[in-house]
Amino acid sequence: MDFNWKQLQNGSDIRGVALTGIAGQEVNLDTNIVAQLGKAFYHWIKQKNSDTKTIKVAVGMDSRLSGPDLKAAFIEALVNSGAEVLDCDMASTPAMFMTTVTEPYxxxxAVMLTASHLPFNRNGLKFFTPQGGLEKQDIADILAIAEVGNTTDSGKKGTLSEVDFIDVYSKLLVEKIRKEVNSKENYDKPLTGFKLTVDAGNGAGGFYAHRVLEVLGANVSSSQFLEPDGRFPNHVPNPEDGIAMKSICDAVKANNSDLGIIFDTDVDRAAIVDEKGNPINRNELVALSAAIVNEEHPGATVVTDSITSDGLAWFINEELKARHHRFKRGYKNVINEAIRLNEQGEESWLAIETSGHAALKENYFLDDGAYLVTKCIIKMAQLKTDGKSLTSLIEKLPVPAESKEFRINIKAADFKAYGEKVISELGHLAASRNGWELAPNNYEGVRVSISTNGTKGWFLLRLSLHDPVIPLNIESDNEGGVEQIACQLLSFFENFSELDLQSLINR
Structure with missing residues (x-):
């Protein structure tokens, strides 16, 4: 097959265009391609389990319009290869991993058909084994097998059975909440009296309202966009999206809810909203998660991505008396770093990105939005008995006056090399400029603390993981500080002709 298989790799996932509808985007993830990927995955996993007679594979999908056809093609390829297939239909990405470690399955x-928060015409595949999500090299290997295309059917067809695994997964969360809230008055329904608003963004997360919270006695009548709809007609299912967050914040305020919950499409990310309608996402969500985990594992290391704030670092290190380890962007990066630290004897129970990806050691280091929300709800119910709210845990978190991200496009053909050159030269400039100080122990790009001309803050310039972009994050402790820092940086960037500076110029 004359096809560029490598174009489908997106880090440790596969992503592609599954439907027409957006100008300039040609379909490169159709049923034929997905069927070949099904054969390749079977072949890859069979190699890993060479002593196993029958390979069992679970397959699920989110609400995307292309999901049913692509899932059917993938499953048919698996069955024809000889696999025992569990069709989990609508599911979440974390639930699909759980099929590999939950008896009797x-x-x-396991495979999840999803493209997270990307537009309706996109789709993709996330793969798991009992050891966790596949790494970049694993994806490259599967694509290489698909490209060669010499996989052969076993000659003996496999089997197909339907499993409502999202119900199994929901019951695991229900029992966790019952056990840990441990309400003496109402063990079975410990969330009675709470009004909780869930926004699933028409993705796969609607189950959490009815199969988890309502079962536990919560009033979820104010929840919105629970029905799966791959057109995503109300807003992008993405906790980082401003419109999506405004929607859930408005719903919490309008309904006087105790807590708001918003998921991304496949439920591996989440954010929450407090009882006043204030968002708890990004640095606030990291701080809250760290505070909850630190009560259970005092002093342990919290691994975060590179764009977390200086205030968050102070909160974790000084207020919680834990250790903040700021690492790289990318949920697999922070997860693998936490695993590495544990292997070296440094206790780490939480790996979390500001995007809402959060993975806990107690939960297989699986980035699971519903599990993180479950931890928050348990803590909310426990605090309620003392008349406190969740936000009381992070009331001492310093909040910057301003924070903004600029995405600077790179026009050069070799965008990685060009971006690295820009970052390197900015590092040299920062080392010699008064009032600028290079951050120690920085693992990605160049991070600089600034204290000059009445402005106190920091900036981080890094290379995007996949796109021809160098994101620039600026944070300031004073009003107007972002503008002042951006101004200083613009004069530097103007020396590079292959940078598109419109985002900075139009700030």
Whole structure:
């Protein structure tokens, strides 16, 4: 097949265009391609389990319009290869991993058809084994097998059975909340009296309202956009999106809810909203998660991505008396770093990105939005008995006066090399400029603390993981500080002709 398979790799996932409808985007993830990927995944996982007679694979999908056809093609390829297939239909990405470690299912591999928060015409595949999500090299290997295309059917067809695994997964969360809230008055329904608003963004997360919270006695009548709809007609299912966050904040305020919950499309990310309608996402969500985990594991290391604030670092290090380890962007990066630290004897129970990806050691280091929200709800119910709210845990978190991200496009053909050159030269400039100080122990790009001309803050310039972009994050402790820092940086960037500076110029 004359096809560029490598174009489908997006880090440790596969992503592609599954439907027409957006100008300039040609379909490169159709049923034929997905069927070949099904054969390749079976072949790859069979190699990993060479002593196993029958390979069991679980397959699920989110609400995307292309999901049913692509899932059917993937499943048919698996069955024809000889696999025992569990069709989990509508599911979440974390739930699909759980099929590999939950009895009696114990799948050798699992696949979730999703493209997270990307537009309706996109789709993709996330792969799991009992050891966790696949790494970049694993994806490259599967694509290489698909490209060669010499996989052969076993000659013996496999089997197909339907499993409502999202119900199994929901019951695991229900029992966790019952056990840990441990309400003496109402063990079975410990959330009675709470009004909780869930926004699933028409993705796969609607189950959490009815199969988890309502079962536990919560009033979820104010929830919105629970029905799966791959057109995403109300807003992008993305906790980082401003419109999406405004929608859930408005719903919490309008309904006087105790808590708001918003998921991304496949529920591996989440954010929450407090009882006053204020968003708890990004640095606030990291701080809250760290505070909850630190009560259980005092002093442990919290691994975050590179764009977390200086205030968050102070909160974790000084207020919680834990250790903040700021690492790289990318949820797999922070997860793998936390695993590495544990292997070296440094206790780490939480790996979390400001995007809402959060993985806990107690939960297989699986980035699971519903599990994180469950931890928050348990703590909310426990605090309620003392008349406190969740936000009381982070009331000492310093909040910057201003914070903004600029995405600077790179026009050069070799965008990675060009971006690295820009970052390197900015590092040299920062080392010699008065009032600028290079951050120690920085693992990504160049991070600089600024204290000059009445402005106190920091900036981080890094290379995007996948796109021809160098994101610039600026944070200031004083009004107007972002503008002042951006002004200083613009004069530097103007020396590079292959940078598109419109985002900075139009700030």
């Amino acid at each position: 114990l799948a050798h591999g």
